[in-house]
Amino acid sequence: MVPSGQLSPATRPDLPTPEIDLLDLGDLAREPGWRRPTLLDADLLILVTGGHGTAELDFRPLPCRPGTLLRASPGQVLRCTPQLDATVVRWRGETLRGLDVDPDAVPTHHQLAGEDEDAVINEVSQLAVDSRRHRANPAARALLRHELAVLLLRLALLPSDRPGGADGGPHxxxxxxxxxxxxxxxxxxxxxxxxxxxxxxxxxxxxxxxxxxxxxxxxxxxxxxxxxxxxxxxxxxxxxxxxxxxxxxxxxxxxxxxxxxxxxxxxxxxxxxxxxxxxxxxxxxxxxxxxxxxxx
CATH class of the missing domain: 1.10.10.60 (Homeodomain-like)
Structure with missing residues (x-):
């Protein structure tokens, strides 16, 4: 299971803001109960771990249940029903510079299942553990960057409905x-x-x-x-x-x-x-x- 219920880095004033951090979905809400959308200022992966509901990403309603994966970018707006629990992977700026990975290749919305779900949960869990254990160690930066890159590369291989693959689509x-x-x-x-x-x-x-x-x-x-x-x-x-x-x-x-x-x-x-x-x-x-x- 993905670690939860721990004090997120975002709430630890004694620690510097990391390039990569793990937090709970509720930490993103501007107001209790998601009464208003939140304007995002960082890249996000959201892995739903509990509850059934809806996430609105740029006003597009997306059904969510355990195993749902969402990919969001800075500048987008997000709003979720309060019933959802999720682990959020957040990174900023030039975190992935120099690594051969394209976060935009990750599907915006995907329902994980089977081996894919197990692999993603394991990698998010390991990233959460290492982020917490090695947060104060600058030498761990490369470890966290490469763990995030591996996660994104795995997610980019998931099937998607992007145009161009079927006959009659755009050239x-x-x-x-x-x-x-x-x-x-x-x-x-x-x-x-x-x-x-x-x-x-x-x-x-x-x-x-x-x-x-x-x-x-x-x-x-x-x-x-x-x-x-x-x-x-x-x-x-x-x-x-x-x-x-x-x-x-x-x-x-x-x-x-x-x-x-x-x-x-x-x-x-x-x-x-x-x-x-x-x-x-x-x-x-x-x-x-x-x-x-x-x-x-």
């Missing part, structure tokens, strides 16, 4: 173009929503970007860009108390009315109504459309 070149666009959007969505600007950055045509987006997501390049902006707005509205007008300005809308119209068109409700719903039960704060996820 490899279209997938590559789509992922390049997603990376460029991450760098520039606060400054421009013009597909022409992204095409110029990538050295291709608007038509090429649109064809790739349609093949991978069924939506145009303009829709992919706008949905990324709407997702960020949703995150900030749900997980922070930042004024609506300031959120709009951060996302390139000098006029609050323009931001309100944009958000209402993309999400289906006004920014104020969306924020008001954040403390409602999980089923009440689900976005109408799921934005393109470059990690899937």
């Amino acid at each position: 490899r070149s279209e997938l590559a173009t789509f992922h390049r666009l997603c990376r460029e959007i991450e760098r520039g969505y606060q400054h421009t929503r013009r597909v022409e600007d992204y095409a110029a950055q990538l050295g291709c045509s608007v038509r090429t970007l649109t064809r790739a987006c349609l093949a991978v997501t069924g939506r145009s390049a303009k829709q992919v860009v706008d949905e990324r902006v709407a997702l960020q707005a949703s995150r900030l509205l749900a997980a922070t108390d930042e004024p609506v007008a300031r959120i709009g300005r951060r996302l390139g809308f000098p006029e609050p009315t323009n931001f309100g119209r944009f958000f209402t068109r993309e999400v289906g409700v006004s920014p104020g109504a969306f924020r008001a719903a954040r403390e409602q039960p999980l089923r009440r704060i689900v976005r109408q459309r799921r934005p393109a996820d470059p990690a899937e």
Whole structure:
């Protein structure tokens, strides 16, 4: 079993903040009972160890029970039903620099079973033990980094439903173009929503970007860009108390009315109504459309 009930490193003021630490799911909640979503500031693996319920990752409801694995990234918002217990592996910054591992290859949501579940539980348990025992020993940094890398490599081998493997799916070149666009959007969505600007950055045509987006997501390049902006707005509205007008300005809308119209068109409700719903039960704060996820 994964160790639980121990004082997590996050609650030990006498110890420095580690690159890798293990904590309980409840330690991530901003308020008791997950009344509001939490805006994440680190990479996470979440292994559900008890209870049945739902986790919302970027407003996408994911069913959870013992053996469910979730992968979350900095900047996403997370909210869980209080009935869930889970062990969380958290790492920050450049922890995996120099190691041949891609955390984004890990499925966002996967139900473990059989030998896969046993192996993952064993590796998470060992990581928890070593993190606790060797926390104050700088020489153990390499051990913990490599244990995390092995865990991520194992998880990357799990089956997934990512596009591109079946007949009739997007071609490899279209997938590559789509992922390049997603990376460029991450760098520039606060400054421009013009597909022409992204095409110029990538050295291709608007038509090429649109064809790739349609093949991978069924939506145009303009829709992919706008949905990324709407997702960020949703995150900030749900997980922070930042004024609506300031959120709009951060996302390139000098006029609050323009931001309100944009958000209402993309999400289906006004920014104020969306924020008001954040403390409602999980089923009440689900976005109408799921934005393109470059990690899937």
